[in-house]
Amino acid sequence: MTGIIFENEGNFEYDIRGLLTAFYPGEPIAVGTEEGCDRCLRFLYAPDRISITLKSAMGQQLSEQVTVAYGDRKAAKSALKRLLYDILSRETGKRLPWGTLTGIRPVKLPMAMLEEGKGEEEIRQFMAGEYYVSPEKTDLSIRIARREREILKEIDYRQGYSLYVGIPFCPTTCLYCSFTSFPLEKWRERVDAYLDSLFREIDYTAEIFRDKKLNAVYIGGGTPTTLTQEQMERLLRKLRDSFSLEDMKEWTVEAGRPDSITAEKLDVIRSFPVDRISINPQTMKQETLDLIGRGHTVEQTEEAFALARNMGFDNINMDLILGLPGERPADVEQTMKELLQLGPDNLTVHSLALKRASRLNQLWEEYAGMTMENTWEMMNLTAHYASRMGMEPYYLYRQKNMAGNFENVGYAAEGKAGIYNILIMEEVQSIVACGAGSVSKRVYPDGRIERCDNVKDVALYMEKIDEMIERKRSLFE
Numbered sequence: 001m002t003g004i005i006f007e008n009e010g011n012f013e014y015d016i017r018g019l020l021t022a023f024y025p026g027e028p029i030a031v032g033t034e035e036g037c038d039r040c041l042r043f044l045y046a047p048d049r050i051s052i053t054l055k056s057a058m059g060q061q062l063s064e065q066v067t068v069a070y071g072d073r074k075a076a077k078s079a080l081k082r083l084l085y086d087i088l089s090r091e092t093g094k095r096l097p098w099g100t101l102t103g104i105r106p107v108k109l110p111m112a113m114l115e116e117g118k119g120e121e122e123i124r125q126f127m128a129g130e131y132y133v134s135p136e137k138t139d140l141s142i143r144i145a146r147r148e149r150e151i152l153k154e155i156d157y158r159q160g161y162s163l164y165v166g167i168p169f170c171p172t173t174c175l176y177c178s179f180t181s182f183p184l185e186k187w188r189e190r191v192d193a194y195l196d197s198l199f200r201e202i203d204y205t206a207e208i209f210r211d212k213k214l215n216a217v218y219i220g221g222g223t224p225t226t227l228t229q230e231q232m233e234r235l236l237r238k239l240r241d242s243f244s245l246e247d248m249k250e251w252t253v254e255a256g257r258p259d260s261i262t263a264e265k266l267d268v269i270r271s272f273p274v275d276r277i278s279i280n281p282q283t284m285k286q287e288t289l290d291l292i293g294r295g296h297t298v299e300q301t302e303e304a305f306a307l308a309r310n311m312g313f314d315n316i317n318m319d320l321i322l323g324l325p326g327e328r329p330a331d332v333e334q335t336m337k338e339l340l341q342l343g344p345d346n347l348t349v350h351s352l353a354l355k356r357a358s359r360l361n362q363l364w365e366e367y368a369g370m371t372m373e374n375t376w377e378m379m380n381l382t383a384h385y386a387s388r389m390g391m392e393p394y395y396l397y398r399q400k401n402m403a404g405n406f407e408n409v410g411y412a413a414e415g416k417a418g419i420y421n422i423l424i425m426e427e428v429q430s431i432v433a434c435g436a437g438s439v440s441k442r443v444y445p446d447g448r449i450e451r452c453d454n455v456k457d458v459a460l461y462m463e464k465i466d467e468m469i470e471r472k473r474s475l476f477e
Contacts, residue, residue, distance in 0.1 A: 001028045003037035007044040012077055016043070018102030019081060022405045023088045039091070041084075050080050054087050062087050078130060085132055096405045097376075099132030104398045105425055106407075110138070111145040137407075140393060144409075147394050148422050155215055155419070157429045158445060160247065162216040162420055163205065165198070165239070166435025167224040168458055171257055172295045184226045187458065191231060194436075194458060197465040199238055201434040204469045206242040208476055209432065213247035216420040224253055225260040229268050236272040245273060250419040252276040252317075258304040259296035266311050276346075276418065279304050280319035284335040288324050298338075305342050315416050317346035320382065323374035323404065324352055332378045336385035345416040347391060349382045351399075351406040374404035386411035395422045432472070436461035442475050450475060 002020055004013070013031070020029055020041075027038075034040040037057070044051040051065040066083045068076040081100040089095060098106060109131075113123045120142055127133040127141075169184045169191065187194075217239060227235065236253075245251075251274045255261050258279060269277065281301040283289060289296065308316055318339060322332060339347070351374045383393070391411035395418070398407045410421055423429050424441075427449055433440045437456040443449050452471040455461050461468065 001030055001037045003034045003040040004029060004031045005034065005040060005042045006031075007042060009045050011045055012080055015077055015081055015102065016041075016084060018400070019084055019088065019100065021400065022096055022102065023092055023094060025405075041087075050076075050083065052080075052083055052087055054091060056091070062090060082132065095134070096132075097134050097137050098398065098405060098407070099127075099134070101131050101133060101398075102400075105427070106133070106137075106398060107141045107145050107148070107396050108426065110142045111148065111426065114142075114145055114149065140409075141396065144393050144396050147392065147417070148426060151394065151417050151419065151422060152426070152428070155249070155423070155429065156213055156247075157443070160213040160215040161209055161430045161432060162218070162423050163214060163239075163243070164420075164424075164431055164433040164435075164438055165202070165217070165219045165235070166221060166433065166438040166454075167219065167227060167235075168194075168222040168436045168456075169226040170221065170223045171226060171260055172293055190458070190462075191227065193462060195231060195235060197462045198235075198435055200465055201469055201472075202238060202242055204472060205432050205434060208472070209243075214243050214245065215247055215249050215429070216423060217243075217248070217251045218254070218420040219252065220254045221256065223256040223260050225255045225257070225265055227265075229262070229264040232265055233268045233271075236268065236274070240272055248273070250276055252278070252418065252420060254278045254280075255304070255308075256280050257294075257296060258300040261304040261307070263307055263311070266308055266313070270311055270313070276315040276317065276416075277308060277313055278317040278319060278346075279308060279344075280317075281335075281339075282319060282321045283324055283327065283331070284338045285327065285331050288327055288331070291325055302338075302342065305344070315345045317348060317418065318342075318344040319348045319350060321350045321352050322378045322382070322406075329375065329377045329381060332381050333385075336381055340385055340389060343389060345413050346418060347382070347386050347389070347411040348408065348421075349379075349386075349411070350408045351404060374406050376404075379404075379406055383409075383411075389413070394418075395425055397425050430476075432476070440472060440475060 002024060004016060017029055030037060039054060039056045042053045049065050049067045051063065053061065053063040055061045064083055064087055066079045068079050070076050085100045109127065110123045113126070123142055124135065124138050127138040169187055171184055253269050253274050255277045258281065261279065279301065282294060284298050284301065286298050305316065320335065390413050393409050394412050395410040396407050410418060412418065424431055427441065427443060430443050431441045436454055436458045439451055439453045441449060441451050452475045454468045455464060
């Protein structure tokens with residue numbers, strides 16, 4: 001455990017915690033005490049400087065300070081994080097791939113500099129000097145920023161918007177999951193009632209955005225294909241009939257779990273202008289699938305993919321997670337070899353993030369003895385095989401508590417990049433989100449962003465649907 005002591009005030013605690021979590025993943029952090037701690041960090045904020053002292057349980061001590069001007073809070077925070085990074089790096093021997101960056105959208109930095117006309121070398125020097133980002137991650141972020149700009153050049157940010165529709169049911173809840181999802185078995189008899197409430201929210205959205213251009217629709221979850229074929233047809237028909245689709249660039253249905261996919265459901269999806277689906281294995285190692293409660297087999301993944309291909313789906317995404325319990329580089333390579341044989345059009349590579357609400361985090365002691373590590377070797381393996389499949393990286397984001405302090409990367413073949421994925425990460429266009437646990441985001445012309453969220457609990461969502469609509473009214477009208 002790590003203790004944090006603020007000698008006189010608690011400035012920048014959030015950022016301090018973020019770096020500590022990156023250097024000591026999974027370890028608890030206590031504020032205001034040294035008792036029972038493996039190490040203690042003391043912070044002293046003087047009028048013109050910040051001092052940090054690290055003392056380990058073995059009595060070793062490191063002490064450094066940096067001059068700051070508190071009037072420039074952003075610069076003061078960056079100086080503090082660099083100082084803390086240097087101390088923690090000396091203590092652990094680690095260099096983090098993304099340096100002091102703990103936010104989820106690192107591509108925004110090179111994107112903004114490219115928009116300002118800055119050259120790549122200037123961006124590299126800035127990312128290394130200001131944030132200690134590795135050359136490899138800086139080059140990746142520049143590469144993705146350039147591709148995103150090309151993909152989004154025809155999107156109307158001001159008159160356009162995107163729509164997210166949440167189906168919060170799953171066959172089972174995976175060990176690592178913290179998303180809004182509810183076991184279908186307990187909710188099967190109330191799914192139609194949920195759709196009734198969802199449709200009221202969709203009606204309101206269609207009304208207030210009738211003069212705007214709908215660019216992308218994403219049906220996510222949960223697992224949308226837990227819906228029966230009749231319920232799926234009902235949902236897709238509702239969306240098609242409620243909105244003008246003439247400005248649509250992409251319509252995604254996240255099929256997700258292979259054990260929820262049937263020919264009948266795919267046939268329904270195929271009868272609407274849906275042009276992108278996901279079939280997500282997470283890994284092709286059966287022992288891991290069993291361990292994480294995924295509830296399907298490797299063979300079911302292969303069968304679902306072949307079925308979708310044979311039915312004419314030509315833009316199929318597959319999700320993987322690196323750092324799952326017990327998985328090593330050889331397991332990742334075997335998974336990539338099997339995906340190479342399948343030949344998906346998109347590949348989204350996630351680094352395992354230990355979310356507070358996940359069962360994996362709550363039952364941490366049961367799995368603490370197992371390897372849960374992402375490495376440069378694993379990341380490079382996925383990049384290598386994605387390239388062999390004819391894919392380029394096109395979007396990137398990060399989460400707290402990610403294995404190895406890496407990132408999530410989306411790869412896509414030419415013309416197959418997920419437009420919605422870029423829009424939600426770069427925050428350049430308003431996104432209206434309907435359904436339990438979803439979050440709407442309004443992007444103003446000056447770049448200001450405001451959000452409103454729907455309650456996560458399905459029963460409460462249905463009970464308070466008028467309140468959910470009122471929240472949207474307050475945000476968008």
